[in-house]
Amino acid sequence: MKVYSNILETIGNTPLVKLNRLVSDISATILAKVETTNPGNSVKDRMAIKMIEDAEKAGLIKPGGTVVEGTSGNTGMGLALACIIKGYKLICVLNDKQSKEKMDILRAVGAEVVVCPTAVEPTDPRSYYSVSKRLAMEIPNSWYVNQYDNLSNRQAHYESTGPEIWEQTEGKITHFVVGVGTGGTISGVGKYLKEKNPKIKIWGIDTYGSVFKKYKETGIFDENEIYPYITEGIGEDILPANVDFDTIDLFEKVTDKDAAVYTRRLAREEGIFVGNSAGAAIKGVIQLKDQLKPNDIVVVLFHDHGSRYVGKIFNDDWMRERGFLDEHIITAEDLVSKHLDNPLVTLFAEELVSHAIAKMRKFGISQIPILKDGKFVGSIDDLHIYQILVDNPDVRDAPISSVMQEPLPIVKGSVSVDEVCKLINKNSPAVIVELPNNKFHIITRHDVIQSKS
Numbered sequence: 001m002k003v004y005s006n007i008l009e010t011i012g013n014t015p016l017v018k019l020n021r022l023v024s025d026i027s028a029t030i031l032a033k034v035e036t037t038n039p040g041n042s043v044k045d046r047m048a049i050k051m052i053e054d055a056e057k058a059g060l061i062k063p064g065g066t067v068v069e070g071t072s073g074n075t076g077m078g079l080a081l082a083c084i085i086k087g088y089k090l091i092c093v094l095n096d097k098q099s100k101e102k103m104d105i106l107r108a109v110g111a112e113v114v115v116c117p118t119a120v121e122p123t124d125p126r127s128y129y130s131v132s133k134r135l136a137m138e139i140p141n142s143w144y145v146n147q148y149d150n151l152s153n154r155q156a157h158y159e160s161t162g163p164e165i166w167e168q169t170e171g172k173i174t175h176f177v178v179g180v181g182t183g184g185t186i187s188g189v190g191k192y193l194k195e196k197n198p199k200i201k202i203w204g205i206d207t208y209g210s211v212f213k214k215y216k217e218t219g220i221f222d223e224n225e226i227y228p229y230i231t232e233g234i235g236e237d238i239l240p241a242n243v244d245f246d247t248i249d250l251f252e253k254v255t256d257k258d259a260a261v262y263t264r265r266l267a268r269e270e271g272i273f274v275g276n277s278a279g280a281a282i283k284g285v286i287q288l289k290d291q292l293k294p295n296d297i298v299v300v301l302f303h304d305h306g307s308r309y310v311g312k313i314f315n316d317d318w319m320r321e322r323g324f325l326d327e328h329i330i331t332a333e334d335l336v337s338k339h340l341d342n343p344l345v346t347l348f349a350e351e352l353v354s355h356a357i358a359k360m361r362k363f364g365i366s367q368i369p370i371l372k373d374g375k376f377v378g379s380i381d382d383l384h385i386y387q388i389l390v391d392n393p394d395v396r397d398a399p400i401s402s403v404m405q406e407p408l409p410i411v412k413g414s415v416s417v418d419e420v421c422k423l424i425n426k427n428s429p430a431v432i433v434e435l436p437n438n439k440f441h442i443i444t445r446h447d448v449i450q451s452k453s
Contacts, residue, residue, distance in 0.1 A: 016168045021269045028296035040077040042304035048078025050156035066142040070132035073102030080109040148240035157188025178301040179234035179277035180204040183243030190247040205284040210235025213251035230256040233277040254280040273306035333413030336441040349401040378404030
């Protein structure tokens with residue numbers, strides 16, 4: 001019988017799959033190294049077990065100990081499997097941009113999950129780097145994995161992923177492409193492949209808000225490059241020791257929107273249900289297609305499984321909220337269709353200014369139409385209220401009719417979005433849309449911006 005002694009023995013030997021429809025206009029052969037068949041459904045299983053076994057050999061972790069790691073979720077899953085088999089406790093520290101699915105999966109396999117804010121400096125005590133280090137110092141018999149600077153990460157891919165790709169392509173590979181986070185995958189695989197054939201190109205996929213691309217091209221660590229981004233699993237605001245910039249030939253940045261859109265396209269056009277960084281990786285290849293030749297063999301590594309992004313990338317509402325869905329909006333009625341169930345918030349002319357402030361706060365809005373005898377007779381917006389309150393704080397108790405602005409323009413639902421745009425200006429921050437059955441809704445600048453993104 002062909003039986004594995006435990007789940008860890010099933011790590012590796014993942015398939016290489018030819019891509020077709022999504023890369024039909026690229027002359028080269030594009031192959032996907034699909035790492036979702038690992039038991040933890042990601043490439044991180046490879047380095048997770050390597051880091052733990054090397055720590056055991058070095059005496060850094062003792063029986064019954066606690067493993068602590070800052071992770072985007074996938075390394076945590078690999079560590080969780082290893083800890084289950086080896087009898088360790090695991091604490092995973094994640095930042096709050098990671099998907100709920102990743103957190104739930106980690107808890108399902110026995111890990112304790114600690115969530116930290118994303119938009120803080122790496123040295124901030126609240127960052128997931130700092131919290132991981134602190135927990136490892138405070139907890140007896142614990143070990144901080146530090147996948148960013150732990151070179152066992154890179155070595156795992158030199159020993160396993162690289163040789164697999166070389167063997168599967170019969171040494172014909174010309175380019176290796178992968179999203180870069182800790183740098184272990186690209187550096188370990190890249191080192192192995194370049195030892196076999198120095199002409200092989202190693203391309204790293206970066207994201208906007210990350211420092212890698214500029215640092216590679218200029219040697220400058222530019223803090224102005226750092227800002228929050230949505231794409232998970234790639235990009236950094238630090239320079240991990242595992243990133244071997246000498247091995248990497250170039251970095252290509254991909255937008256959050258393109259990464260999300262192409263992740264969905266991989267599922268729908270290639271039948272490959274993978275995660276956010278895979279969309280970024282294949283879009284990066286498409287952006288670089290002019291550098292490829294017909295005889296090139298390009299291997300793109302797909303890190304993890306799409307099930308970890310069901311609530312985000314594969315959720316239409318989440319995508320729509322961020323302007324990532326290319327929906328064809330034509331009319332004013334199309335613009336308000338997303339919030340038809342929400343009644344129009346209005347004020348009566350006899351109500352007080354304080355009532356307007358309360359409604360803006362309650363509903364999170366910045367302008368309100370004003371009614372009298374069933375007709376729109378005026379409007380009020382937050383900027384106007386701010387200005388009059390600065391001049392006279394007692395105006396809070398005045399009737400809204402005494403300070404209201406001109407009524408908002410009213411248009412039919414059939415009016416084009418372009419016509420709506422002409423009506424929204426500094427004097428009219430919004431437009432009222434009249435729909436059948438005497439129903440009204442509002443279009444704001446924000447609604448128009450979303451439709452154009």
